[in-house]
Amino acid sequence: MSTQRYKLTIAYRGTNYYGWQTQGVNPTWKGPMPPQGQGIPTIQEILKRSIEKVVLHKVALVGSSRTDTGVHAKGQVAHFDTDKTMIPIDKLRQAVNAKLPGDILVRAIEPADEYFDAIRSTVRKRYQYVIWNAPDRSPFFNDLYWHRWQTLDIAAMQSAAAQFVGTHDFASFAKPGHGRANTVRTVFDCSVSYRVPRLVIGVEGNGFLWNMVRIIVGTLMEVGQGRVPTEAMTEMIAAKDRTAAGLTAPPQGLYLQWIQTADRSNATAKSDEIPPQDE
Amino acid sequence: MSTQRYKLTIAYRGTNYYGWQTQGVNPTWKGPMPPQGQGIPTIQEILKRSIEKVVLHKVALVGSSRTDTGVHAKGQVAHFDTDKTMIPIDKLRQAVNAKLPGDILVRAIEPADEYFDAIRSTVRKRYQYVIWNAPDRSPFFNDLYWHRWQTLDIAAMQSAAAQFVGTHDFASFAKPGHGRANTVRTVFDCSVSYRVPRLVIGVEGNGFLWNMVRIIVGTLMEVGQGRVPTEAMTEMIAAKDRTAAGLTAPPQGLYLQWIQTADRSNATAKSDEIPPQDE
Numbered sequence: 001m002s003t004q005r006y007k008l009t010i011a012y013r014g015t016n017y018y019g020w021q022t023q024g025v026n027p028t029w030k031g032p033m034p035p036q037g038q039g040i041p042t043i044q045e046i047l048k049r050s051i052e053k054v055v056l057h058k059v060a061l062v063g064s065s066r067t068d069t070g071v072h073a074k075g076q077v078a079h080f081d082t083d084k085t086m087i088p089i090d091k092l093r094q095a096v097n098a099k100l101p102g103d104i105l106v107r108a109i110e111p112a113d114e115y116f117d118a119i120r121s122t123v124r125k126r127y128q129y130v131i132w133n134a135p136d137r138s139p140f141f142n143d144l145y146w147h148r149w150q151t152l153d154i155a156a157m158q159s160a161a162a163q164f165v166g167t168h169d170f171a172s173f174a175k176p177g178h179g180r181a182n183t184v185r186t187v188f189d190c191s192v193s194y195r196v197p198r199l200v201i202g203v204e205g206n207g208f209l210w211n212m213v214r215i216i217v218g219t220l221m222e223v224g225q226g227r228v229p230t231e232a233m234t235e236m237i238a239a240k241d242r243t244a245a246g247l248t249a250p251p252q253g254l255y256l257q258w259i260q261t262a263d264r265s266n267a268t269a270k271s272d273e274i275p276p277q278d279e
Numbered sequence: 280m281s282t283q284r285y286k287l288t289i290a291y292r293g294t295n296y297y298g299w300q301t302q303g304v305n306p307t308w309k310g311p312m313p314p315q316g317q318g319i320p321t322i323q324e325i326l327k328r329s330i331e332k333v334v335l336h337k338v339a340l341v342g343s344s345r346t347d348t349g350v351h352a353k354g355q356v357a358h359f360d361t362d363k364t365m366i367p368i369d370k371l372r373q374a375v376n377a378k379l380p381g382d383i384l385v386r387a388i389e390p391a392d393e394y395f396d397a398i399r400s401t402v403r404k405r406y407q408y409v410i411w412n413a414p415d416r417s418p419f420f421n422d423l424y425w426h427r428w429q430t431l432d433i434a435a436m437q438s439a440a441a442q443f444v445g446t447h448d449f450a451s452f453a454k455p456g457h458g459r460a461n462t463v464r465t466v467f468d469c470s471v472s473y474r475v476p477r478l479v480i481g482v483e484g485n486g487f488l489w490n491m492v493r494i495i496v497g498t499l500m501e502v503g504q505g506r507v508p509t510e511a512m513t514e515m516i517a518a519k520d521r522t523a524a525g526l527t528a529p530p531q532g533l534y535l536q537w538i539q540t541a542d543r544s545n546a547t548a549k550s551d552e553i554p555p556q557d558e
Contacts, residue, residue: 013418072419102421139292140351142381144419 004085006092007112007261010047010076013103014251015143017043020067020076043067043104047078050099054092055084064118064259065125068211070251072144075107075258079118116261124188124260126204127213129253131221134197145198146253152199152224157192160223161201163233164190164216171240173216174209175248183209183240192220202257211248219246283364285371286391286540289326289355292382293530294422296322298348299355322346322383326357329378333371334363343397343538344404347490349530351423354386354537358397395540403467403539405483406492408532410500413476424477425532431478431503436471439502440480442512443469443495450519452495453488454527462488462519471499481536490527498525 021044048061064077087095093109100106115121132138132145133152164187171183189204201220203213219236222228228246236244300323327340343356366374372388379385394400411417411424412431443466450462468483480499482492498515501507507525515523 011418013421097415102416102426103418105415105418107415136376136384136386137381139290139382139384140423142292147381 002085003081003083005079005081005112005114005116007108007110007116007118008047008078008080008106009108010043010078011074011105011107012043012072012076013144014043014067014069014071014073016103017041017046017069019069019071020044020063020065020073043076044078046101046104047096047106048080050096051080053099054087054095055082057082057084062118064122064261065256067254067256068251070143071254071256072252073256076256077118077122077259077261079112079116118261121261122207122259123262124204124206125208126189126202126257126259127208128255128257129201129203129213129217129249130255131199131201131217131253132197133194133199143252146250148199148221150225152221153226154192154194154199154224156226156230157201157220157224160220160228160230160233161190161192161216163231163237164203168237169240170209170212170237172236172242172245173212173219174242175211175215176242178210180209185209185212190216214249214251214254215242215245215247217249217253221249222246281364282360282362284358284360284391284393284395286387286389286395286397287326287357287359287385288387289322289357290353290384290386291322291351291355292423293322293346293348293350293352295382296320296325296348298350299323299342299344299346299352322355323357325380325383326375326385327359329375330359332378333366333374334361336361336363341397343401343540344535346533346535347530349422350533350535351531352535355535356397356401356538356540358391358395397540400540401486401538402541403483403485404487405468405481405536405538406487407534407536408480408482408492408496408528409534410478410480410496410532411476412473412478422531425529427478427500429504431500432505433471433473433478433503435505435509436480436499436503439499439507439509439512440469440471440495442510442516443482447516448519449488449491449516451515451521451524452491452498453521454490454494455521457489459488464488464491469495493528493530493533494521494524494526496528496532500528501525 019042021042044061044063048059051059051061059080059082061078061080067073089109093106096106130145132141132147135149137147167184167186169184174183185205185207187203187205189202191202193200201217203216223230298321300321323340323342327338330338330340338359338361340357340359346352368388372385375385409424411420411426414428416426446463446465448463453462464484464486466482466484468481470481472479480496482495502509
């Protein structure tokens with residue numbers, strides 16, 4: 001029997017989970033308490049168990065991004081190995097989805113070569129942050145968007161956002177305790193778009209530090225409210241100090257939009273340049 | 280001090296509540312268990328407590344429609360009385376909203392005359408039912424829409440829907456145990472519209488029996504899948520027997536869209552014709 005590696009693309013609503021993967025006990029956890037002896041549910045754990053029920057053996061499930069509690073994903077990437085290669089691939093996807101709760105969905109399963117690694121093969125990621133900008137909150141999307149009623153200066157936010165693009169040391173935009181020796185990252189795109197009542201901030205990069213997108217969003221929102229000048233982003237970056245940047249936006253507006261992974265040749269070429277595992 | 284009656288318009292996501300008002304213990308309840316001694320949370324109870332925290336006295340809160348567990352509302356109507364008439368009305372609304380959880384919102388508060396009654400003054404209601412018609416479920420809207428992957432014959436559903444319009448005895452479209460002596464209702468509109476991937480069924484009437492909209496939707500979905508002929512609706516209505524109609528659609532796709540209430544003169548004129556309190 002030969003072992004096959006599979007790449008998964010996953011979407012989930014993070015509201016009812018303690019993030020992708022438990023990273024120690026969080027005292028701010030407000031969700032339902034887990035059944036005795038089962039631990040606080042993580043998306044990784046629930047997905048792993050669903051795959052195991054289908055392939056009938058234990059699997060190691062590795063995810064590309066450790067999304068925090070309440071953060072959502074439209075395109076998380078993960079991999080696992082199995083020798084049950086006789087299961088047709090669309091049957092496998094359907095069988096796993098049938099075992100999953102309604103707020104987690106495997107969008108795609110595809111065979112990957114043995115060099116593929118959800119963490120190491122990641123070359124580019126996009127996050128999107130959605131703000132519900134209306135006088136009243138939406139009772140329907142309360143866990144899917146951040147509600148801000150304030151009138152925002154969109155043009156100011158757009159020109160501030162452009163200052164994040166490029167290769168910078170983003171130490172000012174990382175939650176202390178992130179544990180990364182290297183805080184230099186390349187941001188390929190940082191854009192603000194608005195279609196009433198939704199304001200969408202998209203950030204694309206080769207990797208992100210812990211809470212980096214949420215701190216960028218929180219800072220841009222302060223620009224939008226006229227509390228921070230547009231041109232201050234460059235100075236904030238230069239300070240390399242978390243206290244120089246703005247507030248951290250809450251998790252419920254954040255979506256891991258997609259992850260671009262390298263194919264075999266690419267991955268091998270980049271093997272000495274391991275992208276960090278982060279938010 | 281004079282007493283003032285207030286009319287409320289309320290929106291809520293029904294997912295985390297045992298409906299508008301408890302109607303006995305439901306053995307199928309799957310939501311979080313209530314804190315010791317507090318009972319299973321209902322929207323009415325949570326809203327009543329929030330109002331009481333603002334006006335600082337006990338209130339009787341009367342709602343127009345007793346929506347079931349998991350059913351949502353965009354325009355539920357309710358009334359209560361208070362002698363705290365010195366609170367400016369928009370302050371009152373904001374103060375109540377500040378006490379409410381994020382999935383319940385008071386959209387409007389307005390003074391009403393003493394003859395206004397959320398139940399008796401109701402003259403017309405609209406429900407909408409939303410189906411997520413795509414191969415995969417949406418992990419984000421799992422509690423907001425009913426997922427059906429099947430290809431549907433929309434034209435067949437539209438011509439079936441038209442047969443519900445008019446004044447009929449809807450006994451076939453009521454959950455047994457509804458407790459209504461009179462099962463005659465007038466449906467003003469029953470329409471099916473589709474914008475990929477959302478199928479929306481709207482039903483407007485002078486009142487609805489228990490589960491009436493959900494049974495109409497379930498039956499129309501069977502028409503859409505070719506399991507029930509389009510022209511069968513008229514016979515189903517004529518049968519006056521629940522077993523003649525189709526399945527009951529699940530609660531999560533149902534929205535109480537709006538409620539039209541009569542003004543004073545209207546309400547007085549119709550005082551002998553009390554609309555039933557239902558779904």
